[in-house]
Amino acid sequence: MQACILKFLWHITPALTTVVLGAFAAHWFFVRNGNAGAFVDALVRELEGLRADSLEYWNAAPSSQNNEGRMTMLEQKIKGSIKSISSDAGHFCRKYKKGMRAEIERLMSNLSDSATGGEFESKKRKADSGRYILIVNSINEVRSCLLKTKL
Amino acid sequence: MKTISIGKDYSDTPLGRYEGDGPFNGTRFREEFLRPALESGEAVHVKIDDTEGYGSSFLDEAFGGLVRFGYFSASELQSKLVIELEDQDYNLYKNLIWRYIDSAQPAPK
Secondary structure (H helix, E strand, C coil): CHHHHHHHHHHHHHHHHHHHHHHHHHHHHHHHHHHHHHHHHHHHHHHHHHHHHHHHHHHCCCCCCCCHHHHHHHHHHHHHHHHHHHHHHHHHHHHCCHHHHHHHHHHHHHHHHHHHCCCCCCCCCCCCHHHHHHHHHHHHHHHHHHHHCCC | CEEEEHHHHHCCCCCCCCHHHCCCCHHHHHHHHHHHHHHCCCCEEEECCCCCCCCHHHHHHHHHHHHHCCCCCHHHHHHHEEEECCCHHHHHHHHHHHHHHHHCCCCCC
16 A cells, blocks of 8 residues: 555656646746736836926926925925935846846936926026926836836 | 045035025035045045935036036046945936036037
């Protein structure tokens, strides 16, 4: 009886090992993809927030007594968002898409330049709706690059 | 070699482009810290990662302004200026600094 069991195990072990390893690989693949997708979704939400703040900031008239506090707050939010998105996107590339890093760095530089360049944080700033289009385009480029990883 | 830590020697919240934009603007940093250090002839190492972050307007004025105002050429800065960081999150700003230096055109006199 024991010999029979051993013989059965002898035959079944390779197949069983293959199935278990395959299950681990499939689990790892799907969990990793799910985590990467959730990471991209979080980054896209941050980009949406940046878009809303930039719209308000670059379409508002220069700081006056009425809106100076609000404008200062938006400047901090915009700078903070860009730093945070850049940091998170860098982490995403290091963990999930190493080949995308140079492209993301280039797009983040474009985004920072369009959102916080020109007369940003300057008393000489004027409402500049044209700049908002530049920012939206830069945001969309980053967004598209990230969303491509979900396909 | 001279080392300037923006956060420790200047401000951990540098912002603005022009003199009127606040006490820690890009023009003042360029004229009082960066330019004198570079004119001494020594290599200048600038540490950028002990601040709360930068607006591109500050970086463009401080670093791109060195070329725009004709103080140095981009190639001179490439040999004299070293941008240092330990925190990789600040790599964005390092890329921007070199982008502004490389793209700046000296203003006609």
